[in-house]
Amino acid sequence: xxxxxxxxxxxxxxxxxxxxxxxAVEGLEAAADAARDAGYAKMDAYTPYPVEGLDEKLGMTxxxxxxxxxxxxxxxxxxxxxxxxxxxxIYYPLNIGGKPLxxxxxxxxxxxxxxxxxxxxxxxxxxxxxxxxxxxxxPIFNAPNFERATRDRFFLCIEADDPQFDPRETRxxxxxxxxxxxxxxxx
Numbered sequence: 001x002x003x004x005x006x007x008x009x010x011x012x013x014x015x016x017x018x019x020x021x022x023x024a025v026e027g028l029e030a031a032a033d034a035a036r037d038a039g040y041a042k043m044d045a046y047t048p049y050p051v052e053g054l055d056e057k058l059g060m061t062x063x064x065x066x067x068x069x070x071x072x073x074x075x076x077x078x079x080x081x082x083x084x085x086x087x088x089x090i091y092y093p094l095n096i097g098g099k100p101l102x103x104x105x106x107x108x109x110x111x112x113x114x115x116x117x118x119x120x121x122x123x124x125x126x127x128x129x130x131x132x133x134x135x136x137x138x139p140i141f142n143a144p145n146f147e148r149a150t151r152d153r154f155f156l157c158i159e160a161d162d163p164q165f166d167p168r169e170t171r172x173x174x175x176x177x178x179x180x181x182x183x184x185x186x187x
Contacts, residue, residue, distance in 0.1 A: 016139035016187045017043075017159040018170050019146075020179035025051055028154035031177035032057040035158060038173060042162035046140065046155040063130060069123045076118025080111040139187045157185065 022028045028045060035043055036059050045054055084107040088094070093101050128134070140146060140157055149155050156179075158170055167184075174182045 014187050015160045015167065016142075016185040017157045017162075017165070018167070018174055018182055019140065019143045019155050019157040019185050020174040020177060020182045021143075021145055021148075022154040022156070022179050023152075025154055027178055028156055029054065029057055031156050031174070031179070034177060035156065035173070039164045040158050040162050040170075041164075042159040044140075044157050044159070046146070046149040046157070048150055048152060048154075065123060065126055065130070068126050069119045072122035073115045073119040077111050077115040079118075080114030081107060083114075084110060139185055143185045144181070144183050153180075 020031060022031065025047065028047065029051070032043070032045060032054065036057060041059060043058055045051070045058060047054070081104070085102065085104075088103070088107075089101045095101070140155075143155065143157075145153060146155065156174070156177075158165060158174065160167075164170075171182055
């Protein structure tokens with residue numbers, strides 16, 4: 001692993017991006033707005049706490065997690081209901097106290113529980129996949145002072161994969177946003 005300090009230069013093909021370090025959240029939000037307005041699309045922010053509305057400022061698209069959880073919940077409900085229907089009506093029918101074989105009110109609890117089970121597992125697995133987890137290593141960990149992202153600093157990284165990324169122009173753009181420092185991040 002190589003660290004790229006403020007004075008080090010990384011070969012363009014080994015460059016993950018440029019990261020700007022800010023002391024306050026307002027500076028990060030202003031830089032994110034300016035970067036989006038300047039046409040940068042592949043960027044990310046790292047903050048010690050959630051910042052409301054930052055994902056919109058970064059141009060991130062909303063997730064479809066709700067629809068996936070809904071589909072998994074409906075699938076779980078149908079599977080839970082028809083599993084009980086098959087067991088009680090088709091496979092092993094018992095006439096207990098004159099009740100009909102298809103006594104669906106008795107099956108509501110299990111149907112609900114399987115709905116919750118399918119929804120929860122699909123939400124958790126989709127979230128892990130969408131976030132790219134588990135990820136024991138990320139190039140941003142090479143940024144100087146990045147350990148402070150969990151305490152008191154705010155970072156904006158414009159990735160080298162961005163179509164508009166040019167090392168010199170992007171560096172000068174980030175420096176105009178008033179960061180504490182702008183650093184190159186090696187892959």
